[in-house]
Amino acid sequence: MSDITITLIQTHLHWEDAEANKKHFESLFKKIEKQTDLIILPEMFTTGFTMNSELHFETMEGDSIKWMKIHAQKLNIHIVGSLILKDNNLFYNRLIVAYPDGRIDYYDKRHLFRMANEHQHFAPGKKKLTINIKGWNITPLVCYDLRFPVWSRNRDNNTDIYLYIANWPEARSNAWKTLLKARAIENLSYVVGVNRIGKDGKQITYTGNSAFIDYKGDYMHEAKPNEEEIVTATLSKSSLLAFRDKFPAHLDADSFKLISN
DSSP: OOOEEEEEEEOOOOTTOHHHHHHHHHHHHTTOOSOOSEEEOOTTTTTOSOSOHHHHOBOTTSHHHHHHHHHHHHHTSEEEEEEEEEETTEEEEEEEEEOTTSOEEEEEOSSOOGGGTHHHHSOOOOSOOOEEETTEEEEEEEGGGGGOHHHHOOGGGOOSEEEEEEOOOGGGHHHHHHHHHHHHHHHTSEEEEEEOEEEOTTOOEEEOOOEEEOTTSOEEEEOOTTSOEEEEEEEOHHHHHHHHHHSOGGGGOOOOOOOOO
16 A cells, blocks of 8 residues: 655746746756656646647657656656647647656546637547556546536545646636645545646736645645745555545445536
């Protein structure tokens, strides 16, 4: 029953400049002081939250995925982050999981942020992804997905950790913090939220508020707002299972079938 150590990186992003962002993250990788199993980067870590998908897309064989695979293998860790991908003539806000053995998995953002017209520039994902690292079931999701609890619902305790990577603006930071805690409480799971800081090319401000939250909805660690910060935390599987045994709310959950279209 192994514990897992996760590192989140809260930082600014260079607007629509993939090479500058990758160089910046390489410098931050060198600052990680503790041994870790998983590094989490923000949403659209290569460009910021741009709708210029036709100008900044990559492919599954492109440089940024190669970059993720190289560093996952070099550091012997898993790396998670999303970027703009073109696949079968459609654009996706695609979350990539790079494994230390060279494999990748991916999840396409399901809920597209219509208030920024994301739904006009990207296609929605149709299925969730759950990966296993050191015996932990981990479900990674992207930004606006956080607002939709049915999509995040933990059926039969199949997820131990939810990851939410985001470009979540300062104007709605209270919703970010509230919903992260809600997802942890209702799903009896750890939640890790990773958000960016700084201003993007549209002059939208982001304050970060990245955090580790436990299965009771309590903060374990919270990054300082508006500051670049690398936060590493170790999560206890035995503590999670003990709480679920003591407080088995999942046994009273409503049964439903999710219809995806």
